[in-house]
Amino acid sequence: MREDLSLLIELQECDTRLVSLLASKKNLPEKMAKLEQDFLAFRENIEQNKRKYEEIKTAHAAKEKEIKKINEGIVKAKERLLEVKNNKEYQAMLKEIETAEASLGDVETQVISLLEEMDKLAVLVKKDEEVLNQHKRQYEEEKNKIQADIASIDTDFTGWEQKRSALTNKVDSLLLAKYEKLKKRGNGIGVISVWKAVCNGCHMNIPPQLYNELQRSAELLSCPNCNRIIYFENKENPSH
Numbered sequence: 217m218r219e220d221l222s223l224l225i226e227l228q229e230c231d232t233r234l235v236s237l238l239a240s241k242k243n244l245p246e247k248m249a250k251l252e253q254d255f256l257a258f259r260e261n262i263e264q265n266k267r268k269y270e271e272i273k274t275a276h277a278a279k280e281k282e283i284k285k286i287n288e289g290i291v292k293a294k295e296r297l298l299e300v301k302n303n304k305e306y307q308a309m310l311k312e313i314e315t316a317e318a319s320l321g322d323v324e325t326q327v328i329s330l331l332e333e334m335d336k337l338a339v340l341v342k343k344d345e346e347v348l349n350q351h352k353r354q355y356e357e358e359k360n361k362i363q364a365d366i367a368s369i370d371t372d373f374t375g376w377e378q379k380r381s382a383l384t385n386k387v388d389s390l391l392l393a394k395y396e397k398l399k400k401r402g403n404g405i406g407v408i409s410v411w412k413a414v415c416n417g418c419h420m421n422i423p424p425q426l427y428n429e430l431q432r433s434a435e436l437l438s439c440p441n442c443n444r445i446i447y448f449e450n451k452e453n454p455s456h
């Protein structure tokens with residue numbers, strides 16, 4: 217292959233890499249944000265049982281407090297019962313104690329049902345936590361990978377830019393200008409391979425005579441359809 221053509225092919229690789237690195241630089245932070253958003257949504261959803269458990273725990277604590285208060289009331293009422301002067305007052309005190317004891321029974325029943333619900337939820341919460349932990353590990357792995365990719369972009373970019381600059385110094389300026397023009401019109405691709413008589417730029421067939429010429433001639437040839445500079449590349453056996 218003629219040297220200027222192989223320089224162009226290398227140059228094309230640099231340009232393609234640079235475009236792809238720029239795209240990654242834009243896409244990776246977006247991908248990262250999406251990943252975080254998805255994880256937070258997943259956690260929000262899976263922690264429903266945990267939040268419910270916490271609510272019931274708070275309700276349970278309030279009921280225990282209520283029980284303590286009712287008990288204290290009963291103790292005081294029983295103490296006062298000893299100091300009561302007349303029967304009417306005595307009957308009223310007894311009634312008060314009776315009512316307090318009945319409501320104590322109600323609250324205690326409520327406490328039992330709250331504790332039962334907490335037991336059931338505790339089993340679910342434990343399972344949810346295992347699922348969440350597994351999910352979190354995957355999320356962190358992906359996050360680290362994206363972060364590493366983001367960190368390497370700038371270094372890679374500089375490397376390809378330097379390689380590109382060295383190549384442009386070697387390529388004939390007229391040919392370079394032609395390549396740049398074709399690249400601009402050709403969606404970032406100015407030089408492209410042909411295999412099995414198909415241009416890999418526009419995916420159209422190359423006429424048989426031109427395809428023959430491409431494999432033998434040292435001329436710089438162009439795709440009759442997309443105008444890009446073409447070269448023959450054996451995709452099945454790249455050394456030929």
Ligand SMILES: [Zn+2]
Pocket residue numbers: 415416417418419420439440441442443444
């Ligand atoms: Zn073409």
